[in-house]
Amino acid sequence: MENIMKSFKNNSMQWRYFKQSIFFGAVRLSAFIIALALGGILFYIIVNGIGAISWDFITKPPTDSMTKGGIMPAILGTIYLTIGAIAVGLPLGIVSAIYLTEYARQGKVIRLIKVGINCLAGVPSVVFGLFGLGFFVIFLKFGSSILSGSLTLGFLILPTIIGASEEALKSVPQTFREASLSLGVSKWQTIYRIVLPNALPGILTGSILGIGRAAGETAPIMFTAAAYFTAKLPGSIFDEVMALPYHIYVLATAGTNIEATRPIQFGTVLVLVAVVLSIDLIAIIIRSYMRKNKRW
């Protein structure tokens, strides 16, 4: 060993390349470990969950105190909450982003808004849950409901949508705006006809990733929308709902017979992962399509 070290020291170039190959090995290994973690988790969930999946599992409600039957109410609840979150977060987020990139002059107020958005992005989801409980459920008296849950989730994904939309708007070349303005087109028409269509794929990509996050969140809906079990489906936005993430948590920690319901738990996890990752995959596909068709 010592001889090897000595020969390396003597041959400096070889020593330098030796260090390089060790380093390259380490970084390659790190990337590999991360890929392996994702692959391992997905593989494990698919292998264990696929057995539970059937048409009945997806279309029937749970029976026998949630030890048998399907998860249809939870799937439906997650769909309602996600649509609600989109209705709250998407318009607000896109409009804010348009103002910040197209209209705002850099100044104290804008800086404050941007820092505010950054901080909002960092607020833990459980604190959003407390906020939803304190403000929507109690202060505005919406109760634990689809409405409270949607508003909470909508505000949770707002910073993600603003950030992504800002990036997309900034990536539209300045010359496009100048060409439009020089033809006598007004600012709003320029934004509506020229900037937005070009930024749309980018805005969509980021927003869809945010929506995927909303669909999988548990902590914000625990005290604002999610029910342990409801026999009937929600009739209005003021009703509680079951939701996939919360259903998993309940079955895995507080069910009547945790070991016996493992297959149902794995099945529910697989459904949730499939829903969330297909949402993310749509975003990734839109982006790669957009890159291929970029005209400038």
Place this chain on the structure above:
Amino acid sequence: MNRHTKEIIIKYVFFTFSLVSIVVLGLIVFSLFREGLPIFGKVSVKDFLLGMEWYPTYDPPSFGIFPLIIGSLIVTIMATSIAVPLGVMAAIYISEIAPQGIKEILKSVIELLAGLPSVVLGFFGMVVVAPWLQDTFDLPTGLNIINASMILAIMAIPTISSISEDALYAVPREFKEASYALGATKFETITRVIIPSALSGISTAVMLGMARAIGETMVVLMVAGGAAAIPEGLFDSVRPMPASIAAEMGEAPFRSAHYQALFAIGIVLFFLTLAFNLIADYVSHKFRQIGSGTL
């Protein structure tokens, strides 16, 4: 209405909308304080933050959250010390070394990892990691600090990796070319030129990764074990702050002292993550990479 008036109206409507994020931040503080502050009429701030006993349902109850704060800090620091090397090195690989095809695949991998719902990772920790830890190390329970830290690290890696990668990618090309021109190897260029000039971005990534880990709820709720005591070893279970809020809010009677104490924990958590984010924001603005002018 002429075109000019319309333009002005649109502008102000947009401005109002963009104020929403500030308003929401304000509302978060408002609701946390409204529900949480009354607890300090019953317990002093010092006893609340530094009290060693968290027995909210006993008679008389005791609301000391020090063990919860310690629990949060331990899992966060442990998770960060796993996630930072892995995340940053993976970012270096993706940004500087990997061939185009692998680069695209790894970017998608990290994005999908970021997309995995936290409850799914918590579930994985419960049914896979916990039994494995229990058997391997012959422990009474596999739900402990090590387990929570490993799962939290998986959650923090995408944040750390993707932000670091952006920072590395932003290093101007001339820097690398100048370094190669002086005869440096790729390794020397990366460690002595690229990483130093991307350091502010990497620090931001680490801060945001930590903020992510400290606020994460479902993972610590499901796999940290839930013992509200100062741990003596890494195989002990802990009860980080978010886990306490999530686990107990359902049982705490409306506007009871327990309920208020949980909101007060929310206040602590909010300001802790706010501090992390403000530091990250400060670092990224103060030491911003401004291209060739920086070094």
